[in-house]
Amino acid sequence: MTIMTIHLHRLIGFLLLLVGVGVEAQTSHSSPVASPSLATTMNSLLPVPMPDFHRIEEAVKEHLRAAHAEVISLQADPEITGVVLGEAYGRLGQSYHAHRLDASAEVCYRNAERLLPKDIRWPYLSGYLHQQRVELADAVGDYRRTLALHADHAQAQLRLAQVLLGLDRLDDAEALLKKVSGVPEFQGVAAFQLGKLMLRKGRHMEAVRLLTRAYEAHPDASAIHYPLAMAYRGQGNIQAARHHLKQRGEVEPTIPDPVVQALSALSSGKRTHQYHAIRAVWRRQFDLAAREYEAILALDPSDISAWVSLGRCRYLSDDPDGASQAFRIVLQQKPDHDKANYFLGRLLWEQGHKDAAVSHFLTTLKTDPGHGGAHFFLAESLMQKGEFQQAAHHFGKVYEKLPEDLISRQRESAALLAAGAAMHKKAWQRITEALVIHPDDAVLRRQLARLLTTSPDAQARDGKRGLTLAIGLFDEHNTIEHAELVAMAYAELGQFQQAIAYQQATLDTALQYYGPYGEPALLERLKTNLDTYSAEQPYRDRGN
Structure with missing residues (x-):
């Protein structure tokens, strides 16, 4: 062997240490054994495309x-x-895979497999790469070859079952999952997948049993809640279904997998941390996402976007001080940054510093x-x-950009109603427009019912329609507020006996529920309105 060859072997060994961990950390199931027909294999190796490194x-x-x-x-x-060349291709593939340079990684894995056909x-x-890319048919072939080398490889069985579920091959997936269920380390993950499978088959009792077992093994896996809720609903247990629906999320039970986890050790650089941060945010793991953004900033402290994202993740993980610090760092460099001003304003608003918050919102709107x-x-x-008219103007700006936004339409209507009779016709127009989009x-x-029955503006008032709306609301939800609306509408139409009956019943209900000394403002209002109707006056004559 020449000195140059020895040098190359040593150099590649050093590079392999840089890009990954040792072979022993990857697998305990097999040793790398090269193909005996090396010359033939070398001729079949595929050229590895040079990746696009621009990002x-x-x-x-x-x-x-x-x-x-x-x-x-x-x-x-x-x-x-x-063996040396196969390991080199495999390690290079892992490095490309870790940085999501998938096309090059795929070719490297193929070459490594040809050189080391007994290495799982x-x-x-x-298979994992193809599964990530949702290339399910290719993933099936890869995992099948893995299991041909090691029939009891639990991780390959689990991931193959996931792929088969994605291909609607439920019976094949079920057989694999039942095999893995016997391995203690994987019982919770297998129960999660089996539970979802049983749900798809309509076997709700088994789905509840399996998904409950999965949740007991992985209480932080919020993705279990949705299928468990659907299984309970299939059983008719609506209360349990609602309980789990409220807790639904995206975090799935983690498959213990040192081979896949080793990819994270190979990853480096901002792009990789950004990829992991986005995945963590999608799974609502905001603490983990924050750590990824911190890693980006350790590499590049001047990355404004990373500071903003870090602040948002800290905010969403209930760390207002950390969030505030991140946003203030941004504003030191870019005082007019729209997102940093907005999110810092949100923090200040929630902390009760509303004037300071408004200052940041105004800066946001300048940009x-x-x-x-x-x-x-x-x-x-x-x-x-x-300042109700100005408030209505700004609420209108919200749904001008987001036409489906319901809350801004509700709040605009409330502002216009509060602005007084001069704005009631406009309020009627805005509410009518909103009901076209949100009719229920x-x-x-x-x-609208209150406006139609109580407005001092005769052009905005329509007692009959107001009564129809009020009775419909009361029939749907028998509340004090809706009963008051019915009484107001009857009074507007001059049907004071009906108005008195509804108002008296409402007052009696409030006294029974709150007692004579509870909610004094509510009780006073109900009594005052009852006196108004007893004097045969409509609600609007009270000057409200």
Whole structure:
């Protein structure tokens, strides 16, 4: 062996240490054994495409390029062994996979498998790569080859079952999951998959049993709640279904898998941390996402976007001080940054510092005049100050950008109603427009019923329609507020005996529920309105 060859072997060994962990950490099931017909195998190796590195930072890019070049050099060495070259291809594939350079990773895994046909790592990781890419048919073949080498490989059985479920091959998936269920370490994960399978088959009792077992094994796996809720609903247990629906999330039980977990150890650079952060946010693991953004900032403290994302994740993980610190760092560098101003404003608003919050919302709107969130909180601030017409204007800006937004339409209507009779016709128009989009919304219907029965503006008033709306609301939800609306409508139509009957019943209910000294403002209002109707006056004549 030449000095150059020895140097190359040592260099590739050093590079392999840089890009990953040792073979022993990858698998305990097999040892790398090269194919005896190395020359034939070498001729069948596929050329590895050079990845598109444009989104990867320079240090990582240069490292991967060097590792790629060394593998090519090794392949050209006439004295190379299949084991050394197979390991080199496999490790390079893992590095590409960890950085989501999938096309290059796939070819590396194929070459590694050809050179080391008895090593389960390479078909297994190829299957995992195809599963991530939702290339399910390819993943099936990869996992089948893995199981041909090691029939009891639990991770491959579990992941193959997941793929088969995605292909609607339920019976094949069930057989695999039942095998894995006997392995204590994997019982919870297998129960989760089996429970979902039983739900798809309509076997709700078994689904509840299995998903409950999965939840007991993985109480932090919020993704269990939705199928468990559906299974309870299938049994007719609506209360249990609602309980679990409220807790639904995206975090699935984790498969114990050192081979896959080792990929994380290979990843480095901002792009990889960004990928993991986005996945963590999607799974609502905001603490984990925050740590990924912290890793990005350790590499590049000037990354404004990462500071904003870190602040948002800290906010969502109930760390207001950490969130505030992140947003203030952004504003030190870019005082007019719209997102940092908005989120810092949100924090200050929730802490009761509303004037300071409004200042940040106004800055947000200078940079982004259509920012719905800033308009909404500015409108709420104006409502509290009694500036109702201005508040209505800003609520309108919210649904101007988000036409389906219900809350901003409700709040705009409330502001217009509070602005007085001069704005009631406009309120009627806005409520009517909103009901076209949200015809069943009780708040909008209640606002319209009150407007039609109590407005001092005769053009906005329509007692008959108001009564119809009020009775419909009362029939749906027998509440004090709806009973009051019915009484108001009857009084507007001059049917004072009916108004008195509803108002008296409402007062009696409130006294029974709250007692004579509870909710004094409510009781006083009910008594005052009863006196008004007893004097045969409509509600609007009270001057309200």
